[in-house]
Amino acid sequence: MERLRAMKTPFLLLFLIFMALSCFREQPTQIDGALTLTLYVKFEDRFLNSIPVTIKTYDYNSISFGGVTDSCGAVFFEDIPWAEYLTTIKSTAIVASVLDSNAMDTVTVIASTLITPTETSINENIIIDTIYTIASGAQPGLKINELYTVKVSVICDQFIELYNSSEDTVYLDGMLFVRIYIMLEWPSSIFQFPGEPLIGREYPVPPGAFVVVAKDAMDHTNIPNFPLPESVDLSHADWEFKNSMDYGDYDNPDVPNLDNIEVGCRTDFGIGLSTDVILITDGSDVNYLDGIAIESVIDGVEYATSSTHIKDIEKEVDRGFGGIGLTKWSGQSLERVAVGFDSNNSTVDFVIIDHPTPGYQHE
Ligand SMILES: [Ca+2]
Ligand SMILES: [Ca+2]
Ligand SMILES: [Ca+2]
Ligand SMILES: [Ca+2]
Known part of the structure; x- marks a missing residue:
C-alpha cells in the first residue's frame, strides 16, 4: 500500500502540471512526452506552401497527425508525443520551370523522411527540421x-x-x-x-x-x-x-x-x-x-x-x-x-x- 501511494502521487502531480501547462500553450512544455515539431518543406531551393504533411509514429499504437505548410513553407505540430516520426508528403506543387526561368510548372512532389528526436540536444522537446521533397518519379x-x-x-x-x-x-x-x-x-x-x-x-x-x-x-x-x-x-x-x-x-x-x-x-x-x-x-x-x-x-x-x-x-x-x-x-x-x-x-x-x-x- 505504501509503495502504491508513493507511485500514484508523482503521476497525479505530472497530470496537474500537464493540465496547467496546456492552458498556456505558448509556454514551452518540458514534460517528457511532449514534442513541438516545426518542419520546413522544400523542393530544390524553394519553400513550398499549402503542402499537406502527415507524420506518423509507431511508438504509440501508430498515431498520426496532419498539417499543411503555411506561406513560409512551415508546418507546426505542438504537444505531440515524444517519439520518432515518419514524415510523408505526396502533393502537387508549383515549382520553378527548368526550361523557362520566367515560368512555373506543376509537378507532384514526394518525401518520406524519418524524424528522430535526440535526448542529447539542448532543447530536446523542440525540433526544427527541413524536409527535402523530390519529384515523383525520381x-x-x-x-x-x-x-x-x-x-x-x-x-x-x-x-x-x-x-x-x-x-x-x-x-x-x-x-x-x-x-x-x-x-x-x-x-x-x-x-x-x-x-x-x-x-x-x-x-x-x-x-x-x-x-x-x-x-x-x-x-x-x-x-x-x-x-x-x-x-x-x-x-x-x-x-x-x-x-x-x-x-x-x-x-x-x-x-x-x-x-x-x-x-x-x-x-x-x-x-x-x-x-x-x-x-x-x-x-x-x-x-x-x-x-x-x-x-x-x-x-x-x-x-x-x-x-x-x-x-x-x-x-x-x-x-x-x-x-x-x-x-x-x-x-x-x-x-x-x-x-x-x-x-x-x-x-x-x-x-x-x-x-x-x-x-x-x-x-
Ligand atoms: Ca531473339
Ligand atoms: Ca529488332
Ligand atoms: Ca524518372
Ligand atoms: Ca551505359
Missing part, C-alpha cells in the same frame, strides 16, 4: 540509364540500357517499352517483355544491375560486307526488340525478345535518331488506345538536339529533355550523368558521351 527504381539513338550509319545498332538503382530486385515481367509521339495519349511503338505484369517473377533485375535492350542483337561492328568498327557489338545484349509480324526483323536466337502488342503494327520498335520520348511502364495499362496511364510509368526520358524543342511528354514524367547537341550518325550516346541518377529532369540528368557504353556506366 525515387530509386528501374531507370532508363542510356539511350544510344544517333547511330553511326543507316544500320539499326540502337539500344536502350536500363539500370536498377533501388535496393530491391525488380522484375521485367510484362513491362512495356513505349515510344511517345505526342504526350501520353499518343504512343507510337509498344513492345512488351514476356511474363505477367506486376506479379511475374521470371525476369529479375538485381540491385545495381544493367539491362541492355537492343533494337537488333547483333555484332554491328562486324557485319559481312558492311563492317563498321565504330559501331557496337550487341550480340550479347540481354534483350532485343523483335516484332513477330515483321519477318524482316532480325532475331538472334540466343537473345530473348520483346514483342510488339499494337494491333496492325508490322515494324520494329522505333527510336528517333535525335528527338523522341521513350518510356518504360509496369505493364498494368496495356489498353493503349486511350493512351498510357501515367500511374503505370516507371521512367520516361525525352531527348532533343535543339534547345528550342517543345516538349512532347508531360512534365510529370520528365520536366526537361536531354540531348541538346546530339549529332546524327556521330556514334555519340546519351547517358545519365551518374549511374541511375534521376531528378526527373533530363536536362540535368543526362550527358552526351562520345561512344555508347552498353552494360556499364561511362567514366
Whole structure:
C-alpha cells in the first residue's frame, strides 16, 4: 500500500502540471512526452506552401497527425508525443520551370523522411527540421540509364540500357517499352517483355544491375560486307526488340525478345535518331488506345538536339529533355550523368558521351 501511494502521487502531480501547462500553450512544455515539431518543406531551393504533411509514429499504437505548410513553407505540430516520426508528403506543387526561368510548372512532389528526436540536444522537446521533397518519379527504381539513338550509319545498332538503382530486385515481367509521339495519349511503338505484369517473377533485375535492350542483337561492328568498327557489338545484349509480324526483323536466337502488342503494327520498335520520348511502364495499362496511364510509368526520358524543342511528354514524367547537341550518325550516346541518377529532369540528368557504353556506366 505504501509503495502504491508513493507511485500514484508523482503521476497525479505530472497530470496537474500537464493540465496547467496546456492552458498556456505558448509556454514551452518540458514534460517528457511532449514534442513541438516545426518542419520546413522544400523542393530544390524553394519553400513550398499549402503542402499537406502527415507524420506518423509507431511508438504509440501508430498515431498520426496532419498539417499543411503555411506561406513560409512551415508546418507546426505542438504537444505531440515524444517519439520518432515518419514524415510523408505526396502533393502537387508549383515549382520553378527548368526550361523557362520566367515560368512555373506543376509537378507532384514526394518525401518520406524519418524524424528522430535526440535526448542529447539542448532543447530536446523542440525540433526544427527541413524536409527535402523530390519529384515523383525520381525515387530509386528501374531507370532508363542510356539511350544510344544517333547511330553511326543507316544500320539499326540502337539500344536502350536500363539500370536498377533501388535496393530491391525488380522484375521485367510484362513491362512495356513505349515510344511517345505526342504526350501520353499518343504512343507510337509498344513492345512488351514476356511474363505477367506486376506479379511475374521470371525476369529479375538485381540491385545495381544493367539491362541492355537492343533494337537488333547483333555484332554491328562486324557485319559481312558492311563492317563498321565504330559501331557496337550487341550480340550479347540481354534483350532485343523483335516484332513477330515483321519477318524482316532480325532475331538472334540466343537473345530473348520483346514483342510488339499494337494491333496492325508490322515494324520494329522505333527510336528517333535525335528527338523522341521513350518510356518504360509496369505493364498494368496495356489498353493503349486511350493512351498510357501515367500511374503505370516507371521512367520516361525525352531527348532533343535543339534547345528550342517543345516538349512532347508531360512534365510529370520528365520536366526537361536531354540531348541538346546530339549529332546524327556521330556514334555519340546519351547517358545519365551518374549511374541511375534521376531528378526527373533530363536536362540535368543526362550527358552526351562520345561512344555508347552498353552494360556499364561511362567514366
Ligand atoms: Ca529488332
Ligand atoms: Ca531473339
Ligand atoms: Ca524518372
Ligand atoms: Ca551505359
